[in-house]
Amino acid sequence: MKVTLRREPGAEKEIVVRYDVMDDEVHALLELLSLREKRLAVDDGGALRLLDPPEILYCESVDDHTYAYTASGVFGVGQTLSAIAEAFTQLGFLRCSKSMAVNLHAIEALKSGDNGRIFATLANGEHILVSRRYAKALRDRLKGE
Template identity: 35%
Template sequence: MKITVENLPPGEEAEIIIRANTLSKRMMELIYALQMESETLMLYHEDGSMSVLHPDSVYYFESVDNKVFAYEKAEVSELKQKLYELEQRFAGTDFIRISKSMILNLAKVERFAPSFSGRFEAILQNGEKVMISRQYVPALKKRLGL
């Protein structure tokens, strides 16, 4: 594979051109990662304020009582999207469905540990632990290349 990087004159927008006969899975992952750079989500806080969230800071999304929350390192905020909408929006990225109510950011996982009844436990970089449902373990293993 040949990679060429050119310096642009000031004020011009960066552009990536991919020339390939076929796109490999890894190339598609890189494309999704580049697209994620510009992705943002609107968060709604308890005090009525709103803020912009970049998905790369999210550890996981969780649905609780018909509300969806984004969990960051030390903050939890509500989103207006449904969990299935987030799953579709971030398909092909580091986000993966791990239960009916949770989508996990694999980039924020420190390690995995087998748990009881065929489930797995993910230990996150912030020390938090989340359970991976038995029915989602095969997809996780496939994603991790196990």
């Protein structure tokens, strides 16, 4: 891919991506830019869509594929779960198990479980389990530590 940087005094910062076919390389570039813009690029039936983090309930990794779950549907994501959790930490995302990162703002209620585990009820009524390994991180995060 050819990269051109042009300095124009007084010009607004702008990124223009020229492409013939929306291939993996363009996808990867847009996903990278979306993380920088604190939005998540997802595959919406073949078209690229940018999700605002508050829309996302949680992200899950299934068989080496990552999916973002919103109230309106499930979307494939090109990024890894770790990359999403790290990029959106400040926006309230937290790794809650080996295969899941949850948006803390999407949690309606929490319930203490046995052996240090925590059950979370999401805005759409779904229940997820925060494993003991990640429960401490959740507790610390909620306390602001």
